[in-house]
Amino acid sequence: MTMGVANLYRSTALGLMLLLLPGLVNAQQAIKPAVFMALSSAQKEQQSGKLDKARATLNKAINDAEAGSLELALIQQRLGYVAIAAQQNRQAIDWLRKALAHSKLDATATRQDQLNLAQLLAVEGQYRDAARLLESVQAGGALTLEQKQLLVQCYSQAREYTKAIPLAEQVVRADPSAADVWYQLLVGMNYQQQRYDSAAQWQKVLLKRAPQSREHWRQLAGLQSQAGNQSAAAGTLRLAHEAGVGLTQTDLDNLIAMQVNAGAPWQAARLLEELMAQKLLPVDAARQERLAQLWTLARDRTRAREAWAAVASGSGRADHWLRLAGLQLEDGSWTDLLTTLKRAQSGASSQQRQLIRQWEGYARSAIENNS
Template sequence: MSHAVIRCRPLSRRLRVGLAAGLLLAGASVQAQPALPGSFIRDLKGLEARLEQAPAEVSERASRQAERLAGGNAADRWARALYWQLAAGAAARRGEHAQAAAWLSSAAGSEVAPAAWREARLREAALQFRAAGKTAEAAARLGRWLEAASAPAVEERWRLIGWLAELERWEAAAARLDALAARPREAERRALALSIYRRAGRDGEVLSLLREGLDRDASPRAWRRAAALAQRLGEPALAAGLWEAGWRQGALSGAQDLRRLARLHLAGGTPARAAEHLARGLAAGVLAGDDRHRRLLATAWEAARDHDRALSAWEVVARQSGQADDWLRLGQLAHGWGEAALTGRALRRARALGAEEAAAWLASLPGGAGEGAAAPGDQSESSVQTGA
């Protein structure tokens, strides 16, 4: 595949600028231990009330208060975390996502804050880092949040998987996929999982995903779709394997599917399998014995470097087609594989049929082999030209 990584949807405006009003000073959070003095509560509520109208002022005041409370007692440190959260909300409203993320990270690191509150700030920090274009930092924090959260939504797990894929951290992304409770069913998520497993070198998982649902009752369309997806992922060998399985199960059949199977094997680096299928198809009459199919068979044996079968197949093609290019190809192959007699005979035929390149090849043969007498049964150049 080409580089088929599915991008996560961008953060909504609510997430970018929300850190929504009302969350900061929700009663349960503020009353959680350690208890805050009334002066802190009044100041925090006053700043929150001005958050939407004066985010710059709130950001400056809240961050200054947080700095001032460094090194204080437990109540001071809890208030400090709340000021960091408030400053982050103001920064996010101004589009300062990196600063918001940094302040949220500081808030999440407060050891006196309730665990659930710290986890919420950690997730918000991840989202703000993402909005700032700092995906590595976002992934690190979201990963920590997923480890800490009691029952994180599957959407959040997929969010992290998508971020890791964008970072090309294939092994880490594959590990997160392995941890999912269920295989992906949606087309986009399946494509993402396939891309990740392929780049992580997990061919078994790729094949397993592609073959899921492909059983003896699967439709030909399902097999074709799976093979096409493998091709789009840049896996011609896998596509050939899937098509082969569909062919063996009888889901794929006929001349068109057989030609496709042969071409997939050629593209996937298994030309001998392509040739074997083509030879059986020709012998059984599934494929017509025309020039196109004979030439495809010869090409497959040639790619498999089966010298005898390739030369024999190309000679059948050349005799059947009567084309100069086919005789020239036969002569070139024979020359490369040390078949001197066949080389001269094929090149002379090619020259007689008008292949200008054949003359140069004949002239280059050692000892005048190219200009010797025709082998027994070989037609003269004039008879080839006239068809006599």
């Protein structure tokens, strides 16, 4: 099934909220007075909106900082926050990475810079790098709910669904009033993992929130059908009908077509069968023929033979009898084949009569050889 949810949820994004706090210089740390003054001046210039002047002050001070020193790390950190203020995310990423690489900042500053860097990486679409960094932060202490949300988004965008799903479940359990997008994300990620039953359970939450949404009913039925539970899918559509938000016959036919397009003709046939049984779709000649075609496509030979026999008996058409005959020929049901071919003669074209004679020859020859 190629339900719209697949593409919809794969691209679902949860707006990133940057809470980038300026790294404050810890006056208790042992740094050179000249560097401390440069950092303080740059911070004031940044707060005043004089970003070019702050950058110039820091670039001048960086020339006097020793490689691998705390002073260098603090200057690079401040350059990172100046770049953030200037909305120069890529430069900010570069400076914060350099500052962290020295491993000179205290634990609190390091954690805050890592979180800010992870957010910047996510904004720039570097989701896998952001996820790895957030995992490192998490190893040093629990993430807040908002930080978990960011990690879920990074996992999802990187298509690391096995990691994203349990974390997203933590998010909605911690906040049951979470926005619909979180439940949509859980539906979509479970769908991508072919965990259709789980996807359906989360879809039920969305349906409960908006019971008048036809789309929610359609998606739930589609997921239940994809999970192989055609009775539940038909039951869902029946409930939608009774609730006054039932889908049109075209919608239901499209739902069946989605199963076929997804390479699931057996599920499509069972769903069509259930919808006709519950009178959500009319049991007309066209749909009976469609059902026979689906069973044939699904290679369910027993059901296909039964379906074509019913179609042919109702229509009396030679082409329908020949569809049944073709299955009997493949199965080696010679006696049944001869009976069917006799029925196919009425109204058959010259080309069809030629095929009938050919198949009758096969059947009689096979019966003689077996006697």
